[in-house]
Amino acid sequence: MLVNPELHELLPQLQQAAPHAKLIEMSAASARELAGADAALGVCSAEVLSKAKQLQWIQWLAAGVERCVQQPLVRERHMLLTNLQRTMGPSMAEHVLGMMLVLSRHLDYFLKQQQQAHWVKDDDAQAPQLADLEGRTVLVVGLGGIGTEVARRAHAFGMRVIATRASGRTGPDFVSYVGLPDELPKLAKDADFIVNCTPLTPQTTGVFNKEFFATLKPGAYFISVGRGRSTVTADLIAALASGGLAGAGLDVVDPEPLPPDSPLWHLPNVIITPHVSADTPFAEEQRNAVVVENLRRYAAGEPMLSVVDVERGY
Incomplete structure (x- = not known):
């Protein structure tokens, strides 16, 4: 062997x-x-x-x-x-929830203020608007071993969980609705957070593209821990730069490693980790x-x- x-x-x-x-x-x-x-x-x-x-x-x-x-x-x-x-699901799911909390609570912004010894209160014009996860909707794209663990933790935070799954509509009780992949655009319209947990297949390659990002409601966030090539990077950058997408948490990107000159490094409300969510x-x-x-x-x-x-x- x-x-x-x-x-x-x-x-x-x-x-x-x-x-x-x-x-x-x-x-x-x-x-x-x-x-x-x-x-x-x-x-x-x-x-x-x-x-x-x-x-x-x-x-x-x-x-x-x-x-x-x-x-x-x-x-x-x-x-x-x-x-x-399934062995990596719990660790990767915690990474996803961590990114969701950082983005919704703007912890990256406050960390920068801390480094400058700057006390920013919520009545300050510079302060970003904080948001809760409870009551918000998360769409888990790819309800497999990893996606199920994301859904489990999101539900524990009081979120409404919907999902897509290629193998059928069945899912655990903590998922409100499980749709097939062709329902992705319709389900994405209602989501505050979209989490990419898909494997890379011919069907998922480039599925998160310009048309997909155009369907999202204002203020939505995109989290990606599946595979980088499922997202069209140029379209993601355009959606973030235009403000159509409120922010992104990326543990996988295309290409990897991300080139130093990629605009993703410098866009506000973007968190990048180097494919370490299961490490x-x-x-x-x-x-x-x-x-x-x-x-x-x-x-x-x-x-x-x-x-x-x-x-x-x-």
Whole structure:
């Protein structure tokens, strides 16, 4: 089994989960070992797939799997692909709510005032208008593992939660309405916050474009933790610059890394984090637990966790 060097410290637990498996770190794998490998943990390059002709299972170390599903050999060989969608949901959802609070409470503005030792009260003409999350509507685009955790936390704040989901209209009790992707423009008109939690597929690429932003009501905010390429960056910049969009919280952008000359860096009411919403100790613990458990299940011939539908791309 091929193992990404990123999992080096996890090797003892992996070996315990599959005592009879030969675990080989990619950096030390020989051509013969590549050719005979039947599983890969955190490895999905075209070069490796072409050489690992016995490969049956790939455990990806992220929620988004577009890098894997776009590899023709994954489909041609009907490989089993698993990801970490649900393990990252709680951490990413907290990041989303953090961005929503910063934007609605204008905490970025007050931080700048603090750095200048400037006490700004709400009766000051310079002070921005604060807003509550309670009673406002959030549209979660992509009610999967991540989107569901966003919805759960937004509901706990007293927000009305609506969502879209490609796989059907079913959803948890704390979501008021679940629509299909083609209902996105209609649902977006009522939303105070729109949260992009979608995987990257042909259907979601560029879905947040000029036409989409034009449907939003004044004062709406856009939060993106799904995939950067689902948003047309130039259209997002135009919506922010015109004031049609009140603000944005972006953990994913297109391209990544964001170029230093991008206008997004300097637009007011924009929060940018460098794709770190799942980079927490808790998320890492959850990731490791799933990788170890899936290896145990694979070795035992049991059903796997977080199986990806390769045709759908998530």
